[in-house]
Amino acid sequence: MASTFFNNKARAAAAAATSSSKQKPTDAKEEQAKHQPWVEKYRPKTLDDVAAQDHTTKVLRRTLQASNLPHMLFYGPPGTGKTSTILALAKSLFGPSLYRSRILELNASDERGIGIVRDKIKNFARAQLSHSSGMSKEYLDQYPCPPFKIIILDEADSMTQDAQSALRRTMEQYSRITRFCLVCNYVTRIIEPLASRCSKFRFKALDNTAAGDRLDYIAQLENLTLEKGVVEKLIQCSEGDLRRAITYMQSAARLVGSGQAGGKKDADEDSEMAEASLSPVTVRMIEEIAGVIPEDIVDRLVNALQPVKIGSSYEAVSKVITDIVADGWSATQLLLQLYRRIVYNDAIPDIQKNKIVMIFSEMDKRLCDGADEHLSILNTALKISGILGGA
The missing domain is CATH 1.20.272.10 (Zinc Finger, Delta Prime; domain 3)
Incomplete structure (x- = not known):
């Protein structure tokens, strides 16, 4: 051990091995994005990226310019961009630096009891705002950073009646510094006193043109070859749910990739996807993945x-x-x-x-x-x- 320690060559080799094992942060992010589900990888970053919900995004852009939001209620079928829209709006308002301190996102299907409303939601709603005065002028020019926080309650229709009733008082009491956004599939399951306090935005099922353009865009970025009729079959099987359509397409891409590169265990993922692009995704593959009967x-x-x-x-x-x-x-x-x-x-x-x-x-x-x-x-x-x- 001692002879190895005092050996300069051995120490230099050990240092080189340690430095090479540490990846750069950018490399780690690229690697993480490569293994990310396509649904998260291509989630809209801004309101301009949201597909097909023109009326909703037009109204939200105006509120974005005025930097004054009401309480909001997003409702519509799954996979139509409700959660993506409010997250894109929040990022456009506060930017990356203030996002974590100004946004509280809760999935109401997991946390839907009255205890969550009384503790977690109420404590965040009444907490004082973190000052944006320390931000640079360039940052404030790019992001409005209005003087309020946003609480996002996803799947709010899963909340109990008692929890929804307890939420109305919190919405009124702290409306000066906190805005609420309720996201749900069924607006009829939201109690009327809560719905009347919110500005309602209906998200409709995506039409074939908007969903098809988005699927073609993702396939192009992923170097994926689609047989004629695959996009139409994806839209038909997903029934207006863009999230499900993207998931089906990624599953088909993995299926083609594993078939092409199954015998090459040491091949990296880029070469695997390049080989996969040579073999197109067929309509029959989509039917098998979606469980559609021939x-x-x-x-x-x-x-x-x-x-x-x-x-x-x-x-x-x-x-x-x-x-x-x-x-x-x-x-x-x-x-x-x-x-x-x-x-x-x-x-x-x-x-x-x-x-x-x-x-x-x-x-x-x-x-x-x-x-x-x-x-x-x-x-x-x-x-x-x-x-x-x-x-």
């Missing part, structure tokens, strides 16, 4: 449901459904695709459609209650076949 299987079931002149259609329907269950397809997904196929079929009279929709609702209730999928699908299919046959 159209030919649904066609077989629809054909089996058609009334027969002699005998019963039980044998044909039972065989198709047994194969569907054996292949592991989701009964809920089958219900959704069969519903679309029948309801949007103009050849079926409206009277029969009314009866069939009632059967679909009954099956959906059974599946939610945990009924056997095989028996529920079989029962529903035979009832639909009887209605189509005029029974």
